[in-house]
Ligand SMILES: [Ca+2]
């Protein structure tokens with residue numbers, strides 16, 4: 001077995017078994033110290049029996065993690081404690097994830113019913129999703145803050161771009177700029193507009209044959225949510241069971257990533273499940289007449305990994321009674337094995353492909369260390385995508401992306417290399433699954449998380465640049481510090497790229513037009529070619545033609561047709577008949593670094 005083959009096998013093994021090689025080092029546990037009192041419990045919920053009270057300064061051994069909990073041993077006892085109460089010596093990210101089967105009571109075990117998913121996903125699988133931050137996209141009333149009327153004003157642009165589904169980052173009432181801490185799931189953030197504005201947007205989208213997903217952050221609420229305010233410090237509150245308290249006085253609680261403004265909802269509670277389901281169903285049929293034609297098409301589920309998978313199955317069952325076509329697209333930011341735990345056929349219809357993103361982008365903290373920068377092997381990307389495809393329930397959809405609102409932007413990942421950004425677009429828009437374009441990606445906006453104390457992710461969520469001068473009708477200006485990533489007259493705006501056929505914008509338009517014109521480029525008849533050497537090669541079929549997509553992620557010139565023939569087991573195609581649909585750096589026997597080609601071979 002060659003070294004390379006051994007490495008590839010190791011990757012397959014890793015993808016299937018899910019044990020990251022790095023995690024193995026932490027297998028025996030990391031030393032930790034308790035930073036504030038908490039209980040050691042038998043299971044990660046308040047229902048679990050307390051084994052011991054952990055006091056500040058107690059020394060423990062941490063052996064794994066499950067959602068917001070660490071598994072640890074203390075005085076010979078093994079159990080779970082809240083992760084934000086333990087300071088770990090070493091890299092806690094390398095701790096192995098505990099399978100839910102071990103951490104949850106056996107009653108939570110799933111039963112798969114793949115048929116339910118297949119119906120809902122038939123339309124969703126044809127979608128190109130546009131992830132849109134309302135605050136930054138387009139302003140309709142001149143206050144500098146994007147709003148729903150602004151989204152409506154921008155629909156001609158989006159339809160012209162060629163996307164047909166919108167995922168709006170959270171639009172519900174919230175005290176924060178980002179909206180991931182909700183105070184009322186039935187109210188639209190007044191800065192963004194009204195329920196009527198949303199209904200108008202939905203009607204406008206339907207008229208255009210477009211779809212709408214709303215972001216549903218229900219792992220946690222805001223600490224300003226009325227239920228939390230009522231229960232905080234008041235054990236007799238009717239809403240006590242809604243949250244996960246860690247002291248009897250109910251002044252200390254489990255929160256998302258230990259972030260106090262985001263107390264986690266307690267999904268062990270029937271009342272919580274019923275409440276969240278009622279909120280989620282509301283927007284599927286906003287006027288409540290039993291006809292979902294006035295409603296949204298589904299939800300993107302925030303932090304879906306930290307809500308029990310059996311709850312998503314429960315929500316799916318309830319949604320099927322209102323609109324069986326509506327989809328649930330989960331953010332399960334984890335390795336493939338965990339994603340597969342949620343795509344079982346009975347709950348979520350779709351999830352984001354974080355493993356492929358990891359291969360493409362490299363470590364999120366170090367831009368420029370992934371395949372998009374020529375680091376690593378294209379075969380690893382193909383294997384990673386194939387492994388996840390094979391692990392999830394039939395009919396499930398994987399949403400692909402090169403970056404999102406929680407990561408550095410693509411243009412920053414590739415360190416401003418426009419050719420590599422376009423190459424990433426070719427991967428995204430020809431990959432099997434649902435491509436997700438993050439607003440501003442299509443004009444090559446840059447964005448890197450900044451150090452605090454005030455600004456962090458805002459730098460990855462900057463105002464969408466409509467104009468060269470950053471001013472004009474619809475332009476938002478809620479965030480405009482001097483050190484932002486996108487400025488005036490930097491070549492990054494719709495206005496500056498509109499007429500340039502080589503612009504990033506027109507590359508996205510060309511790719512989306514190809515997808516629309518050639519059903520094979522979006523069909524499920526696709527093969528990510530094995531053993532294509534340094535090239536990433538995808539084959540797609542129509543009745544009358546074979547389509548080949550090849551991308552050279554490396555920093556060297558690579559042979560093209562020779563690699564295609566080798567991957568096809570020596571079979572030769574009549575390359576003289578090849579119709580080149582889109583290319584860059586195609587020579588044509590070879591591909592330059594960051595080059596790509598989409599060819600059509602008539603049968
Ligand atoms: Ca506004």
Ligand SMILES: [Ca+2]
Pocket residue numbers: 285286287288289290291292293294295
């Ligand atoms: Ca209705």
Ligand SMILES: [Ca+2]
Pocket residue numbers: 067219264265306307
């Ligand atoms: Ca949770």
Ligand SMILES: [Ca+2]
Pocket residue numbers: 465467468486487488489490491492493
């Ligand atoms: Ca600009």
